[in-house]
Amino acid sequence: xxxxxxxxxxxxxxxxxxxxxxxxxxxxxxxxxxFLKEAGVSDAPQCGAVWSAGSFxxxxxxxxxxxxxxxxxxxxxxxxSAAARVGLSQMDWAIAGTGTLVQDATAxxxxxxxxxxxxxxxxxxxxxILEDMGSVLERLRPDQLNYISFISGPSRTADIERVLTIGVxxxxxxxxxxxxxxxxxxx
Amino acid sequence: xxxxxxxxxxxxLHNPNLAGALGRFSEAYRTSRAKAxxxxxxxxxxDQIVEIKASxxxxxxxxxxxxxxxxxxxxxxxxxTSDPAQVKKYILDLAKEKGVKRVVKSKSMASEEIHLNKAFxxxxxxxxxxxxxxxxxxxxHQTPSHMVMPAIHMTKxxxxxVFNQEVEEGQAPDIPKLVKFARAKLRPKFLxxxxxxxxxxxxxxxxxxxxxxxxxxxxxxxxxxxKIHVAIVGIEKLVGLVKDIQPILTALPRSATxxxxxxxxxxxxxxxxNTDGTPKELHIILMDNHRSDMAKDPMFxxxxxxxxxxxxxxxxxxxxxxxxxxFGKTYTGGIGTILTAWFDELKKSEDIQGLCIQCGSCVPLxxxxxxxxxxxxxxxxxxxxxxxxxxxxxxxxxVVNNRRLFHSMLRMASVTQKPFKQGRFIxxxxxxxxxxxxxxxxxxxxxxxxxxxxxxxxxxxxxxKIAFFAGCLIDFCYxxxxxxxxxxxxxxxxxxxxxxGQTCCGAPARYNGAYEVAAQNARDNIKALLETDVSFVVxxxxxxxxxxKHDFIDTFRSVGExxxxxxxxxxxxxxxxxxxxxxxxxxxxRLTFKEGEDLGKITYxxxxxxxxxxxxxxxxxxxxxxxxxxxxxxxxCDTCCGMAGSYSLKLPELSAPILERKLKHIxxxxxxxxxxxxxxxxxxxxxxxxxxxxxxxxxxxxERxxxxxx
Numbered sequence: 089x090x091x092x093x094x095x096x097x098x099x100x101x102x103x104x105x106x107x108x109x110x111x112x113x114x115x116x117x118x119x120x121x122x123f124l125k126e127a128g129v130s131d132a133p134q135c136g137a138v139w140s141a142g143s144f145x146x147x148x149x150x151x152x153x154x155x156x157x158x159x160x161x162x163x164x165x166x167x168x169s170a171a172a173r174v175g176l177s178q179m180d181w182a183i184a185g186t187g188t189l190v191q192d193a194t195a196x197x198x199x200x201x202x203x204x205x206x207x208x209x210x211x212x213x214x215x216x217i218l219e220d221m222g223s224v225l226e227r228l229r230p231d232q233l234n235y236i237s238f239i240s241g242p243s244r245t246a247d248i249e250r251v252l253t254i255g256v257x258x259x260x261x262x263x264x265x266x267x268x269x270x271x272x273x274x275x
Numbered sequence: 276x277x278x279x280x281x282x283x284x285x286x287x288l289h290n291p292n293l294a295g296a297l298g299r300f301s302e303a304y305r306t307s308r309a310k311a312x313x314x315x316x317x318x319x320x321x322d323q324i325v326e327i328k329a330s331x332x333x334x335x336x337x338x339x340x341x342x343x344x345x346x347x348x349x350x351x352x353x354x355x356t357s358d359p360a361q362v363k364k365y366i367l368d369l370a371k372e373k374g375v376k377r378v379v380k381s382k383s384m385a386s387e388e389i390h391l392n393k394a395f396x397x398x399x400x401x402x403x404x405x406x407x408x409x410x411x412x413x414x415x416h417q418t419p420s421h422m423v424m425p426a427i428h429m430t431k432x433x434x435x436x437v438f439n440q441e442v443e444e445g446q447a448p449d450i451p452k453l454v455k456f457a458r459a460k461l462r463p464k465f466l467x468x469x470x471x472x473x474x475x476x477x478x479x480x481x482x483x484x485x486x487x488x489x490x491x492x493x494x495x496x497x498x499x500x501x502k503i504h505v506a507i508v509g510i511e512k513l514v515g516l517v518k519d520i521q522p523i524l525t526a527l528p529r530s531a532t533x534x535x536x537x538x539x540x541x542x543x544x545x546x547x548x549n550t551d552g553t554p555k556e557l558h559i560i561l562m563d564n565h566r567s568d569m570a571k572d573p574m575f576x577x578x579x580x581x582x583x584x585x586x587x588x589x590x591x592x593x594x595x596x597x598x599x600x601x602f603g604k605t606y607t608g609g610i611g612t613i614l615t616a617w618f619d620e621l622k623k624s625e626d627i628q629g630l631c632i633q634c635g636s637c638v639p640l641x642x643x644x645x646x647x648x649x650x651x652x653x654x655x656x657x658x659x660x661x662x663x664x665x666x667x668x669x670x671x672x673x674v675v676n677n678r679r680l681f682h683s684m685l686r687m688a689s690v691t692q693k694p695f696k697q698g699r700f701i702x703x704x705x706x707x708x709x710x711x712x713x714x715x716x717x718x719x720x721x722x723x724x725x726x727x728x729x730x731x732x733x734x735x736x737x738x739x740k741i742a743f744f745a746g747c748l749i750d751f752c753y754x755x756x757x758x759x760x761x762x763x764x765x766x767x768x769x770x771x772x773x774x775x776g777q778t779c780c781g782a783p784a785r786y787n788g789a790y791e792v793a794a795q796n797a798r799d800n801i802k803a804l805l806e807t808d809v810s811f812v813v814x815x816x817x818x819x820x821x822x823x824k825h826d827f828i829d830t831f832r833s834v835g836e837x838x839x840x841x842x843x844x845x846x847x848x849x850x851x852x853x854x855x856x857x858x859x860x861x862x863x864x865r866l867t868f869k870e871g872e873d874l875g876k877i878t879y880x881x882x883x884x885x886x887x888x889x890x891x892x893x894x895x896x897x898x899x900x901x902x903x904x905x906x907x908x909x910x911x912c913d914t915c916c917g918m919a920g921s922y923s924l925k926l927p928e929l930s931a932p933i934l935e936r937k938l939k940h941i942x943x944x945x946x947x948x949x950x951x952x953x954x955x956x957x958x959x960x961x962x963x964x965x966x967x968x969x970x971x972x973x974x975x976x977x978e979r980x981x982x983x984x985x
Contacts, residue, residue: 099535103534103535103538165550166466166500166550170462170466183536185535186535186536187535188536188540193541193547194547194548195547195548196499196547196548196549196550199495199499200499200550202495203492203495203496203499204496220521221520221521221524221536222518222521225517225518225520225521229517230479230482230484230517230542230544231481231482231517231544233544234349234543234544234545234546234547235498235541235542235543235544235547236541236542236544237495237539237540237541238536238539238540238541238542239538239539240535240536240537240538240539241538242538243490243491243492243538243539244490244491244538245407245408245454245490245491246424246490246532247406247407247408247411247424247425247426248407248408248411248426248429248431248434248450248453248454249296249429249430249431249450250296250299250300250303250424250427251431251450253450253451253454255454255455255458256407256454256457256458256490256491256492256493257405257458257461257462257465257491257492257493257496258491258492258495258496258538258539259492
């Protein structure tokens, strides 16, 4: 269990992210499935969900999930993502000091699911929260990875009259699922 | 200053939307910035940034080549050029070759600098800005008025009108709806674009990485959906190592928007797959455009430490009145003035450099530790060297440079002013001089200057001797401030000498770019003040104190009179401001306050030079409290009063609203007195209070303390 969780949660919530913590993958999966249902994910047009690859998804099993959630797709395309209501992906690290999620985003799918749909569900193991950006950059190294994404809260702007408005070009909701006891392997 | 420019100031001042938006933001900014830095050692962070950026600007060539090699090894194409025209040609050639019809851009000041959009439009290519603020100003056919918030000058009603006219009728002035509308309209543009253009906030040489920060997420889309990514990077964005990223990203969002981190940071270090599986084409253009010339200039190299956070805009008392369309070109505000002079040309900065009031508010908050006011003065100096001083200024400085003539004219003024004098004030001046007395009364020149009255004071002899540098205002307008200082130091057994040869400290000349005149003033004063053996040279004017302590040396350096610097150094070592000296005497037990005094509530105004250059803000407060006063702090107690020497004469239209804010904050405290350490501030604030008829007394700390010692 990460000692940085509380700090992470406080910072992430301060930038309008929603943070949920679960013990074990089963609990987390149950939440995610309920969440997708609640969000109205279905096979109707503009109601789909897209989920990019990751070890949590491997564990959950795509066939099983596909059967359970109509409209949920694991073949992440630009059209599919642009039409989806929810995008899901697994993060590699988090930063307690700023409430930030970090991901090796070299694969385009990781970016499609977290930029185009209005809701992004981000999954991360409870032991993946580090203190600062420097610690993350020792593990996700720019000399090895072509695209590293840092995400702190949903998309925002204050460009009109300095009034904070959530959800401009990226998601308007960022739902973070922190799972204790999920020993995440590197993506 | 051109008439057209003066008119643009006038227009901006009469735009209530602008004043409202910028005023509210500048007030909220200080609080949110301070909160964002909680738990962070700002000084340590900016020391790191200075080290990183200063070392980078000493090694641009090496870093640029290293960056190119690293990025190309990863599969990017890197094009280096010093010429903005070549940047545009490269991009347009590429667009032609690849059949690009539509381009989306995330925010890039470098592309604004070279007017890239115009080049695209002329080539028949559709280009859309995607940062909301940039999109708004693109639609409105304007330039960004702020480096971080390009459309801060526009209200939601104005934005609505732009959307209605340029995009689609029927929008309502409701911010969430306007944002939603922008999302809906820009989304297909992202999906259809053939090329994405970004800037970069940092470029890391060792890995060929681009670091791009945004809040809206548009840079992520721009670098993900189109098959070609072109990044335009000014070489000042180069740093050596990956570990250099963290300090810069610690300061940038905190200083820019009061955020701990922007919503998104992307570190791109090579081509990534497109959505169809093909590898993305990544082109990185390293643009010089006079940056390496700046790096070779010993004074302006410092300006390359800028991380483009726009703090210097946000805390500037002038910027918040006029905004970036007056105060700047492509780059705005204090740093924008400097960048305009270099990236564009020196003469383009001529009007805007005059807006800097030299208050130094930006200096302690700049993450790159850039002394922006000092660099703007240097621009002023170079402009004067290049273009010469105006005839009126020449005439004035001709007089100032001749002490006897200058002083006899001041003495004469005490006679000629009589028709305009009401008590100790001049409330109205005729003709073109009336601007000076429109918003404040001026002090009448004293009938007998301090240099004459001081001779009549019986002083203790045989003990410590201190030389008093009065400065023109105390000497000729406010001799009673000088007499108070003498009275206080006498109580400590000190004899105060008044070296007769002292003259104007040279600040007016220096602040108008007339460094040769300032140098002559400096030489005269050094001679006069080092003639007798004294323990200190004290001044009760912070501007004069700064002149003696810092500016003389700097002026000699600038004009190349290095042989005069040693004597200037000697004088500097002896120079001390009034409150710091008196505090020292109190602490040493040489001055004792009268006991049991309850002198009531006052408020204290920090003078720019005292607080930010001489770093004395606690000393006067402690003295006033020990004397028996209770201090009620005013809002923005250390914001400039708008006097700034000749600034208030040159730009009374800006000096007046700055003073008006100051007076409001003074009155809001309910204190019956406002105390300060600068005769210039007294002149401005006392004059403003008199003009308004407000019964609050403005006094110099020396006057306030004169009778308080045993």
